[in-house]
Structure formats: structure tokens, C-alpha cells
Amino acid sequence: MTATLMDGRALSSKMAEKITADVSRMKAQGKEPTLATILVGDDPSSKVYLGSKHKAAQKTGIASQSHSLPADASEEELVSLIEGLNRDRRVDGILLQLPLPHQFSERKMIERISPEKDVDGLTSTNTGRLFYGQSDLVPCTPKGVMELLHHYKVPIASSSVVIVNRSPLVGKPLYHLLLTEDATVTMCHSKSTDLASTTRRADIVITAVGRRPGFVLTGPMVKDGAVVIDVAMNRVDGKLVGDADFEAVSKKASFITPVPGGVGPMTVIMLMQNTLIAASRQSGLLLSSVVQG
Numbered sequence: 001m002t003a004t005l006m007d008g009r010a011l012s013s014k015m016a017e018k019i020t021a022d023v024s025r026m027k028a029q030g031k032e033p034t035l036a037t038i039l040v041g042d043d044p045s046s047k048v049y050l051g052s053k054h055k056a057a058q059k060t061g062i063a064s065q066s067h068s069l070p071a072d073a074s075e076e077e078l079v080s081l082i083e084g085l086n087r088d089r090r091v092d093g094i095l096l097q098l099p100l101p102h103q104f105s106e107r108k109m110i111e112r113i114s115p116e117k118d119v120d121g122l123t124s125t126n127t128g129r130l131f132y133g134q135s136d137l138v139p140c141t142p143k144g145v146m147e148l149l150h151h152y153k154v155p156i157a158s159s160s161v162v163i164v165n166r167s168p169l170v171g172k173p174l175y176h177l178l179l180t181e182d183a184t185v186t187m188c189h190s191k192s193t194d195l196a197s198t199t200r201r202a203d204i205v206i207t208a209v210g211r212r213p214g215f216v217l218t219g220p221m222v223k224d225g226a227v228v229i230d231v232a233m234n235r236v237d238g239k240l241v242g243d244a245d246f247e248a249v250s251k252k253a254s255f256i257t258p259v260p261g262g263v264g265p266m267t268v269i270m271l272m273q274n275t276l277i278a279a280s281r282q283s284g285l286l287l288s289s290v291v292q293g
């Protein structure tokens with residue numbers, strides 16, 4: 001078997017067209033959807049990720065503001081910036097770029113973002129809503145993974161899904177999204193034993209470890225015909241690769257996401273969709289086809 005590529009670039013472009021049309025309609029009603037990003041310090045990867053988010057905002061017509069603080073900023077300074085953006089009626093979405101420098105408690109800082117503007121879906125209010133299946137502002141990467149599965153018509157109900165990751169950003173929200181759609185979900189992590197025998201039973205394997213060469217999803221870890229979603233981003237010899245041994249796994253899988261070009265572009269476009277949802281909820285304007293799903 002040779003896997004079909006799940007093309008996140010093509011799907012995100014298609015979604016960008018719909019979002020652009022919705023943004024125009026919202027602007028015509030006097031509301032300009034606005035995303036504010038916050039960068040603390042000057043981590044080069046964070047700058048690259050933020051660059052692609054601002055570019056997507058520009059492409060879809062969403063206004064974006066870029067706020068930054070020096071690496072030695074205090075928690076008080078960051079809280080004051082977040083609270084100012086919470087109060088600013090022009091700002092619909094606030095994205096705090098992670099990771100933060102070591103002197104910050106990320107959890108404490110995330111909780112200061114108003115849940116209505118939490119376009120990363122990471123406050124406990126929004127993760128709590130997800131727990132009860134009331135998904136609204138859902139974390140962007142898990143939301144992008146679900147979009148890919150839906151777009152490629154991968155059966156989810158009653159499927160056996162293994163997620164290799166238990167982080168609040170990826171694994172835990174995905175667990176709830178998949179469970180809500182009636183999958184049987186197993187979560188694995190660094191303390192899981194005999195990982196291969198678990199992943200080999202899965203209809204869908206979602207891997208997001210990012211410790212290459214410490215962890216590689218090899219061909220024998222995947223059953224014939226499985227769907228493989230590779231969320232991870234590793235740099236190997238200067239090249240961006242996922243967790244999967246792409247050559248070997250794509251010979252066994254029925255579908256696979258490439259890295260780059262799979263989950264990454266979906267994450268960015270989901271941020272635009274969340275900003276539109278936040279703008280729509282806060283202004284009471286237009287619930288478009290995109291927003292209503």
C-alpha cells in the first residue's frame with residue numbers, strides 16, 4: 001500500500017478562501033476582526049511561528065497587532081499587557097506565544113486571558129468546555145487534525161485511535177475531540193511501555209513527540225492501512241521532519257500527513273477561524289458557514 005498524502009496546505013488554502021469571504025462580510029457590517037499576538041523574548045522559532053500567523057491574518061483580511069516584551073520582563077508587565085488587550089474592544093483574539101521565558105508561570109499567564117478572546121483555547125474555562133463537549137474556542141492544532149480527518153473522510157466513530165502525546169496543547173484536547181466523535185482513544189507518553197504493540201493495533205495513529213532521534217514512529221509500529229497523523233516538528237540535519245519514518249510508514253499507511261505541509265498549515269488557519277469565531281461572538285455579528293462548522 002502507498003499512502004495518500006493528507007495535504008494540509010491545500011486544505012488550509014481552501015479554508016482561507018471561506019474565512020476571507022466571512023471577514024469581508026463582517027467588515028461590511030462595521031466590524032474588523034482583530035488578532036493581537038504577544039511575544040516575550042526573542043526565541044527564533046517563536047518568531048517564525050508568529051510570522052506565519054501574521055501572514056495568514058493579512059491573507060484573510062484579519063487585522064493583526066504584534067506586541068512584544070523583553071526576555072527579562074516580569075509577570076506584572078505581561079499581566080498588565082494582557083489585561084489592556086482584554087479591555088480593548090477592538091481586539092477579538094489574544095495569542096500568547098509559548099514557550100515563555102523561565103521566570104513566568106505559563107499557566108498563570110494563560111489564565112489572565114479573557115476566555116472570550118482565548119483564541120488558542122488554553123484557558124481552563126475553554127478546556128473545561130471542551131471536556132463537556134461544548135467546543136467553541138478549541139486549541140488550533142487538535143482542531144486542525146480533526147479537520148484533516150473529516151476532509152479525508154476518515155471514519156472516526158468506533159475507530160481505535162492512539163495518540164502519542166499527553167500535552168495540554170495537543171494530546172489532551174485531541175482526546176476529548178475524538179471521544180466526542182465516538183472513537184476509542186488510547187493516550188501514550190514517555191512512561192508508556194511496549195508502545196509498538198499499542199500503536200500497531202490502531203486504525204489511526206497521531207504522533208506528536210518531537211524528540212527525534214530519541215523517538216521515531218517506524219514502519220513496524222503501524223498496521224497496514226492505518227491513518228497516520230504526524231504533528232511533530234523535528235530538525236534533522238537542518239531539515240524539518242516529523243516523528244514518522246516517512247519512507248517506511250507511507251508504504252503501510254492508507255493516509256499520512258507530510259511534514260512540512262500537513263498539520264502545520266492547518267494550525268495556522270484554525271487560529272484565523274478561532275479569531276473569526278471570537279469576533280463573531282463578541283460583536284454579535286454574522287455567524288457564517290465557516291463559524292457554524
Ligand code: NAP
Binds near residue numbers: 164188209215
Ligand atoms: P511536549 O509538551 O514536549 O509533549 C511531548 C509528548 O511526547 C509528551 O506527552 C511526552 O510524554 C511524549 N514523549 C516524549 N518522549 C516520548 C517517548 N520516547 N515515547 C513516547 N512518548 C514520548 O510537546 P508539545 O508541545 O505537545 O509538542 C509535541 C510536538 O508537536 C513537537 O515536535 C512540536 O513542535 C509539535 N507541534 C506541532 C504543531 C504544528 O502545528 N504542527 C503544533 C504544536 C506542536 P510525557 O508527557 O511523559 O513527557
